[in-house]
Amino acid sequence: MLGCVKDGMGKAYISKMIIDKYAYTNELKLTKLPNELETHLVCRKDYIPMIATYLKKIKL
Secondary structure (H helix, E strand, C coil), X not given: CHHHHHCCCCCCCCCHHHHHHCCCXXXXXXXXXXXXXXXXXXXXXXXXXXXXXXXXXXXX
């Protein structure tokens, strides 16, 4: 994903820790976002990912 963003194919919402771990800090334009953003899991209607059961069990 980071390689695609670096090549201009899109944007990503990803942890700074991951960007640093894979040494992309100087390769990407970083923008700090507010902490109150929500994250959503998006998938096809006919495919329920294995993580769905786990997510239903925990209280976020």
